[in-house]
Amino acid sequence: MQKRLIALTRLWAFDQLSSHPAGIGQPPWDAHGVDDYLPAATTTGGGENTTEPLAE
Incomplete structure (x- = not known):
């Protein structure tokens, strides 16, 4: 999501510099x-693996 927001900000900035905005x-x-x-x-519980173990 952050990459998309950055891309939209760059598009707006480029539009401001364009000769035909x-x-x-x-x-x-x-x-x-x-x-x-x-x-x-998202935070985890101190780096512990929360995945259920496989059946033995």
């Missing part, structure tokens, strides 16, 4: 921060 609006995460637009970071 398409009128792409500034992404809201560019002014307010990207944290609200990214999924929550």
Whole structure:
């Protein structure tokens, strides 16, 4: 998701530099921060393997 948001920001920036801008609006995460637009970071229990073991 972060790569997609960066790509959209770059598209907006390029449009601003273009001789014939398409009128792409500034992404809201560019002014307010990207944290609200990214999924929550997943945390694990201290690096422990939570996968159920295979049957013996």
